[in-house]
Amino acid sequence: MRSPLGVNNHRKEMKMRVGILGSGDVAKALGRGFVKYGHDVMLGTRTPDKLADWAAKNPKGRVATFAEAAKFGELIVLAVKGTAAADVLRAAGAENVARKPVIDTTNPIADLPPSNGVLRFFTSLDESLMERLQNEFAGARFVKAFSSVGNASMVDPEFKGGKPTMFICGNDDAAKKTVTGILDQFGWEIADMGKVEAARAIEPLCMLWCIPGFLRNDWVHAFKMLA
Ligand SMILES: NC(=O)c1ccc[n+]([C@@H]2O[C@H](COP(=O)([O-])OP(=O)(O)OC[C@H]3O[C@@H](n4cnc5c(N)ncnc54)[C@H](OP(=O)(O)O)[C@@H]3O)[C@@H](O)[C@H]2O)c1
Numbered sequence: 001m002r003s004p005l006g007v008n009n010h011r012k013e014m015k016m017r018v019g020i021l022g023s024g025d026v027a028k029a030l031g032r033g034f035v036k037y038g039h040d041v042m043l044g045t046r047t048p049d050k051l052a053d054w055a056a057k058n059p060k061g062r063v064a065t066f067a068e069a070a071k072f073g074e075l076i077v078l079a080v081k082g083t084a085a086a087d088v089l090r091a092a093g094a095e096n097v098a099r100k101p102v103i104d105t106t107n108p109i110a111d112l113p114p115s116n117g118v119l120r121f122f123t124s125l126d127e128s129l130m131e132r133l134q135n136e137f138a139g140a141r142f143v144k145a146f147s148s149v150g151n152a153s154m155v156d157p158e159f160k161g162g163k164p165t166m167f168i169c170g171n172d173d174a175a176k177k178t179v180t181g182i183l184d185q186f187g188w189e190i191a192d193m194g195k196v197e198a199a200r201a202i203e204p205l206c207m208l209w210c211i212p213g214f215l216r217n218d219w220v221h222a223f224k225m226l227a
Pocket of ligand 1: 109
């Protein structure tokens with residue numbers, strides 16, 4: 001049976017119209033993953049030419065503007081540079097993201113070099129990027145996810161240590177249920193950290209994740225919650 005958000009009762013069979021805002025590595029990797037799992041995918045960008053290769057390799061996926069992709073999606077993925085996230089949502093149109101789950105993959109990375117491998121953020125520990133976005137686009141149902149792992153491991157992650165954990169948060173339980181279904185389909189364990197304020201803790205995991213990369217060129221790892 002299909003719900004109004006297109007979520008089947010059986011998670012593995014979920015099929016949704018997914019509008020992905022972005023043309024970078026995250027948008028392309030998640031776009032491939034959504035196509036692989038049978039979803040209808042549209043990527044949005046200011047410069048569709050950038051995605052010509054992606055479109056050729058993923059003939060089932062479509063490429064359009066930010067606004068067209070947001071309008072198309074019943075599920076939205078925000079996969080753009082943190083400094084541009086609010087501008088991209090404005091270009092997408094608040095009305096096109098209202099009432100929809102929005103997977104927020106972004107990190108508030110400042111345009112400054114890392115210090116000894118530690119990224120610099122433009123937010124503080126008292127206000128995350130996702131809180132800023134949730135405040136401005138109050139109708140959208142943001143869920144933080146995919147922000148603290150490299151794009152190569154976002155879909156079907158394979159680690160000797162077993163299934164990694166994706167930390168998520170957001171104010172809307174129905175949106176988190178939808179995102180949990182997608183994460184389960186993509187091969188993740190899910191740890192729900194609560195409401196939007198938890199993004200203050202989840203976003204900096206990206207700093208931790210990147211340190212071995214900047215210091216030792218080791219970019220293949222993920223977090224796991226042990227109990
Ligand atoms: N790379 C990773 O493995 C990884 C992993 C986890 C989380 N993240 C986070 O995921 C997000 C996407 O990362 P990414 O590496 O795929 O791409 P990125 O290089 O951080 O961002 C590229 C996207 O940002 C948009 N953009 C940049 N400046 C803009 C501006 N001034 N106005 C409007 N749009 C602008 C681009 O739009 P156009 O398409 O129009 O050019 C493009 O779609 C980031 O927030 C990043 O921190 C990245």
